[in-house]
Amino acid sequence: MAVLDRLDTLAPIREKVEAGERLDFEDGLALMETDDLLELGELADLARRVRGGNDEVYFIQNFYLNQTNVCRVKCKFCAFAMTQKEADAYTLTADELVDDAVQQYERVGFTEIHIVNGENPHVDFDFYVETTRRLHEALPDVHLKLYTASEIHHMTKLSGLTHEQVLRELQAAGLGSLPGGGAEIFADRVRQLIAPGKEHPDYWFHTHDTAHRLGIPTHCTMLYGHVETYEERVDHLLRLREQQDKTGGFLAFIPLAFHPENTVFERRGWRFTTGADDLKVIAVSRLLLDNIPNIKAYWIMMGMPLAAVALHFGANDVQGTVVREQIFHAAGATTETEQKVEELVRFVRAAGRLPVQRDTLYNEVRRWD
Numbered sequence: 146m147a148v149l150d151r152l153d154t155l156a157p158i159r160e161k162v163e164a165g166e167r168l169d170f171e172d173g174l175a176l177m178e179t180d181d182l183l184e185l186g187e188l189a190d191l192a193r194r195v196r197g198g199n200d201e202v203y204f205i206q207n208f209y210l211n212q213t214n215v216c217r218v219k220c221k222f223c224a225f226a227m228t229q230k231e232a233d234a235y236t237l238t239a240d241e242l243v244d245d246a247v248q249q250y251e252r253v254g255f256t257e258i259h260i261v262n263g264e265n266p267h268v269d270f271d272f273y274v275e276t277t278r279r280l281h282e283a284l285p286d287v288h289l290k291l292y293t294a295s296e297i298h299h300m301t302k303l304s305g306l307t308h309e310q311v312l313r314e315l316q317a318a319g320l321g322s323l324p325g326g327g328a329e330i331f332a333d334r335v336r337q338l339i340a341p342g343k344e345h346p347d348y349w350f351h352t353h354d355t356a357h358r359l360g361i362p363t364h365c366t367m368l369y370g371h372v373e374t375y376e377e378r379v380d381h382l383l384r385l386r387e388q389q390d391k392t393g394g395f396l397a398f399i400p401l402a403f404h405p406e407n408t409v410f411e412r413r414g415w416r417f418t419t420g421a422d423d424l425k426v427i428a429v430s431r432l433l434l435d436n437i438p439n440i441k442a443y444w445i446m447m448g449m450p451l452a453a454v455a456l457h458f459g460a461n462d463v464q465g466t467v468v469r470e471q472i473f474h475a476a477g478a479t480t481e482t483e484q485k486v487e488e489l490v491r492f493v494r495a496a497g498r499l500p501v502q503r504d505t506l507y508n509e510v511r512r513w514d
């Protein structure tokens with residue numbers, strides 16, 4: 146029966162992949178619905194290679210910072226955000242943040258700083274511009290990958306400026322690229338259920354579209370494993386593909402598995418995604434996103450062993466050293482918060498692939514042939 150299923154549903158898709166043809170919505174749904182996980186992984190790896198991929202697997206030496214966990218939005222899946230009055234709420238000044246970053250740079254070294262925050266209503270736009278400028282002055286050789294599209298939208302509300310004006314000011318202060326958060330799932334039905342206070346997805350696309358046109362590359366994500374259907378996953382991926390066709394500025398796609406701990410969903414008995422679902426999402430993303438060159442197996446989220454398997458399911462990037470992760474760990478992630486370069490090299494080699502350290506823009510920094 147399994148063979149018949151494979152012949153009926155995946156064989157026509159394989160023909161399309163081999164011919165370099167674009168997959169459509171129905172193909173995406175068939176891929177999500179298949180139980181033939183190994184076939185799916187092999188197909189995704191084939192797609193990666195047909196499109197020019199080789200044995201190289203990328204990682205970056207990066208450093209995560211969260212300047213404030215105060216947030217006005219209250220997404221139901223979030224275990225990170227606090228109100229200003231809660232005991233664990235914090236907001237670092239630009240001075241405190243820069244001092245921390247410089248100390249860590251001297252300790253471990255990195256080529257990228259990655260910052261995402263809560264949407265703090267108690268700061269002004271200068272808080273962000275000043276932080277960006279100060280970081281850039283203190284660490285001019287470090288790429289600044291700062292602020293999700295949701296935060297950029299928040300800054301338009303704080304300042305009265307347009308998205309383009311906000312991005313231009315940040316770019317002038319030293320912003321290099323945007324992370325991909327805030328996308329969640331684009332379907333209105335899902336957004337109303339998990340993040341009713343978050344802006345409409347049209348703003349997410351407008352921000353990334355504007356950034357790309359200003360020469361600011363960005364990343365894109367999908368938060369899966371909560372209330373979304375397979376149809377809504379496929380719709381999400383195809384909307385990203387459509388945007389990439391228009392502006393071409395997405396450097397990488399990062400699927401993010403929902404972590405229920407310390408959220409309202411934990412109290413309803415929700416569990417972590419299965420490894421099979423994580424691999425399925427990696428593979429289908431690779432197959433559908435034929436114009437986004439890099440798919441990340443985010444080890445923070447899936448752990449190193451599963452990330453190694455994901456490298457054979459279409460992924461070609463394992464993110465980076467990270468050093469300090471708070472958002473997924475607030476929601477129950479039990480993975481490490483830091484990986485050393487030599488650990489990442491050993492891990493990629495053990496998966497049978499060639500480790501390549503990259504910078505944010507995927508220029509090669511070092512390789513281990």
Ligand code: SF4
Binds near residue numbers: 223263
């Ligand atoms: S996901 Fe982001 S916007 Fe939503 S509550 Fe958490 S910090 Fe705020």
